[in-house]
Amino acid sequence: MKSGNQEFIRGTLKTIVLQLLAQQGRMYGYEITQAVEERTAGELTLTFGALYPVLHKLVEEGLLITHTQEVDGRLRKYYQLTPVGSETAIEKLGEFDRFVQLMRLILNPAPTASLGQ
Known part of the structure; x- marks a missing residue:
């Protein structure tokens, strides 16, 4: 991970994993x-x-x-969402989207009207 992104990804890793699994079904x-x-x-x-x-x-x-599965003579552990995990993935994505919106408001505020106008 590039050094500047490390702190950002640390706070979103759970959301990333849940969303990838929601999209892919199961992954190792x-x-x-x-x-x-x-x-x-x-x-x-x-x-x-x-x-x-x-x-x-x-x-x-x-x-x-x-789920553990043998692949090429080696055991591979696959991860898959539970029903609660699927619900949580949706919730976490919504929370993340809202956070990004709020960060945009903070970092790129809309111009305000001048007081004399």
């Missing part, structure tokens, strides 16, 4: 990291050290379930 960890990198043309990269604690927490919270 490496696949999630690759999707983020591809969709952002390499501007954002996730480390496994950042991703897996979030995945484990989402499983503990009942938002994700896991």
Whole structure:
């Protein structure tokens, strides 16, 4: 992850994971990291050290379930949203959209009318 983006992604990682899984159905960890990198043309990269604690927490919270499957002689753990996880993904996306709107209002305020007019 590029240094300037690290703090932003840390606060949105849960939303990113939930939204990717809502779109893709099920994914494994490496696949999630690759999707983020591809969709952002390499501007954002996730480390496994950042991703897996979030995945484990989402499983503990009942938002994700896991399925293990053997692929090329190796076990691969897939993550998938639970019904509550699907609802949470929608909620988190709405919260994020609202946050972005508020940040735009703060950083790019609309011009105000002059007092003498």
